[in-house]
Amino acid sequence: MDPSKQIRLGEIVLRLGGELIGDPDIAVRRIATLQSAVAGDISFLSQRRYRPLLDSTRASAVILQASERDATALPRIICDDPYAYYARLSALIHPAQTAAPGVHVTAVVGSGARIAPSASVGPHCAIGRGARLAQGVVLGPGCMIGDDCEIGDDSRLHASVTLYAGCRVGRRALIHSGAVIGADGFGLAMHEGRWIKIPQIGGVVIGDDVEIGANTTIDRGALDDTVIEDGVKLDNQIQVGHNVRIGAHTAMAGCVGIAGSARIGRYCTVGGGAVILGHLEIADHVNISAASLVTKSITAAGTYTGAYPLQPNRDWGRTAVLLRNLETLAGRLKELEKAIARLSGGE
């Protein structure tokens, strides 16, 4: 922790906005949770349930929303959205690490590849023929970049990212380790008792400001491209099938699976472990809850859920039997309705 990297509260408000209550010359060095903060840290309150921690925190300053302005006597910054403010402040205090420009001596670079002088290529990378790395691109160690790939300005690939040939990544991408972009889509046709592979000759096109999580896989298209629009954020271990299109600023939590040719709208969110079937469309501003299965297109914005509720195992067993026999239960209900009708008619 570099002690010279302090920032005064006055400067924070000058740069990020908000109202400061307290001494502008108080300086902070680090962001921390209310619980773990020590003197010299700034903290924030974004969820009401953590409010009691305001009384015990050792933070030197806190970020609050207007409704909490009198909840503490600590130096404080008042703003509309403390969580977003914290995000912006954290980026200010903890900028992404830079990497020394240049190609490591152990990296292998194919003929015709063009690497900007300001780009950084780590040890044990392999850059395919004709690939282009724009200015400020950083490749961690062990990245494998296929022939003719293009990576835009200031994109960063952490260690061991793999791009198949011909993938295009926009500017300011952040791709985490183990991600595989451009592997063959799962295209098969049954012919005379054997699966025939359908060559996957489309590509992958990734927009600007996209983040892709560790071990996430995005397949290349069968004929046309798989497209990830600007500002999309994908967590770890997500599977994106061939010819999927994910609309701008959509965010997906870990372990989501998206089958081929699904079209997801803009500003959607998808909870962890959800599965989206192929060849369907999801409108803009749709939120899919965790572990839900989407089997049909969704045409209206809103939140959709389809997850079995958890029960103690014994209760679950009984519920599951009843559920499996729901038709019988519905049949009995119908019989009762008839019986009642007879009885009522007979009065």
Add this chain to the structure above:
Amino acid sequence: MDPSKQIRLGEIVLRLGGELIGDPDIAVRRIATLQSAVAGDISFLSQRRYRPLLDSTRASAVILQASERDATALPRIICDDPYAYYARLSALIHPAQTAAPGVHVTAVVGSGARIAPSASVGPHCAIGRGARLAQGVVLGPGCMIGDDCEIGDDSRLHASVTLYAGCRVGRRALIHSGAVIGADGFGLAMHEGRWIKIPQIGGVVIGDDVEIGANTTIDRGALDDTVIEDGVKLDNQIQVGHNVRIGAHTAMAGCVGIAGSARIGRYCTVGGGAVILGHLEIADHVNISAASLVTKSITAAGTYTGAYPLQPNRDWGRTAVLLRNLETLAGRLKELEKAIARLSGGE
């Protein structure tokens, strides 16, 4: 796109069969969807719902089934299964890329390893002691092949595939980046408050013509081998536990999880995100729907499903409460039946 790589319709029909309606000397260069085709492309119609696109497509020729033979005036090939025809034609037009034979100077090869002269080993590979790569094998950059592994003729491993020691891969395998074959199965026994690891000393045996998707993992057996039979096709991010056996020509979509010692039949399909528990058997020709959980053996061919239907979140909340209390609901139904019986008897 190499303009010399044109193929005449007459030659296509000669090689792949089907009936040509139109000029056999018309040449095509590329396969494309009806929507994105331009002049010089051939397209196909495999799903009825895309039929209206026949009127607007700019393709130079199309592949149709007999029932659609008069649906367009374009030059056309009539066949039984346009999708399989497209697959075969695509393989004809877009053969898999070849790689220059030889071992890259940065690759590390262990003592006693035997690499066929026609095999190609990419940069930064490590080949273990005693491993054998047969003729035509291609390893992309960064593949890690354990001691004593065997890889059969013309198999291709894309970048960054890992094989643990002693794994055997058949001929014409296609293994995608990030796949891990032969890691330890998850074998533990609780003893005096701690988990003891059970050494996983079995292997992995993979047949011919198997495709394995990106970041898919296939564990080695505990004592006996894990077995993937001929023609099996696995999509990305599938987990195959120790001692599983997957029957020939079975295909699984992404994110499927299979627990240890499950035995899957031949010609099965498993939808994305399905989970198959351990120590059970699934018959041949069984189709498991996406996101379904298989908890018991399945002895008859057919399609099986077990996925919670999606609802708008508010509706889901109400349904979930009722579902959790299904036993109460069934109890009330029973009371009603008794009451009706009393009333009916009292008439």
Add this chain to the structure above:
Amino acid sequence: MDPSKQIRLGEIVLRLGGELIGDPDIAVRRIATLQSAVAGDISFLSQRRYRPLLDSTRASAVILQASERDATALPRIICDDPYAYYARLSALIHPAQTAAPGVHVTAVVGSGARIAPSASVGPHCAIGRGARLAQGVVLGPGCMIGDDCEIGDDSRLHASVTLYAGCRVGRRALIHSGAVIGADGFGLAMHEGRWIKIPQIGGVVIGDDVEIGANTTIDRGALDDTVIEDGVKLDNQIQVGHNVRIGAHTAMAGCVGIAGSARIGRYCTVGGGAVILGHLEIADHVNISAASLVTKSITAAGTYTGAYPLQPNRDWGRTAVLLRNLETLAGRLKELEKAIARLSGGE
């Protein structure tokens, strides 16, 4: 198989306990299942359903529990828990492979890194600045270790494991290929129509005796650390979000997803494909069944399940419609109850 590596039954009992019935000088070389054992092998019976195999096994000796002591005439070891006994015996017969100490010539080691002389670093590894590898650490080929990481005594990383900067791994860890430790947690805040990334400046702290499966991902904390306590066992393709804490000796099967800031107790088990939402707590000794979704904290030990039962597809379709309309069904039931009350009152 080294023929000199035989072990006498007498020695086994001396080392691991149990009662021997039979000649202590009989020697075995290998553990095998009852079904695949040949002469010279020792086998075990841990599940009653495999008991018939005792009659046909060709094993030279078997491990049984007391209730089965007369179930065979074979030489046998009687113990409380044959499965745990097998685990311990297997570790005795098949000790983990050792690796030659030293740093491979192709490995790249950053300035200030300290690697114990007894440690082994494989080909194509990259060790970051200031990283510390304690005695007996083994890195397979292609491991990427970030700056300032610490790896404790006798830990083993198989090929292609990635640790981001600043991660700490305890002693005797076993980490499988493709695992990614310390990637950024999924922290985002929406601000003026765009996602802002929240820098993930916490770390990952992993205790002693932890096993981490192939392609499993464990994210670094946002502000505080993500913590995996001693003795935790994680199977393949598990996703652990930022700031999760997993209690000691908890074991999770493949494909589990855990969202950020969840706190899992000690001695829990989580079945394959289960999803645990964020910011919740799970008590000690809780068992979550496979494919279940945990949406709320669990405060009492026990087994919990929430998975849709599998049905033939046609039945499932009917059940799903009824389930989605469960509220209507409950409403009809209520109407019937009113009608009955009227009729009964009117008698």
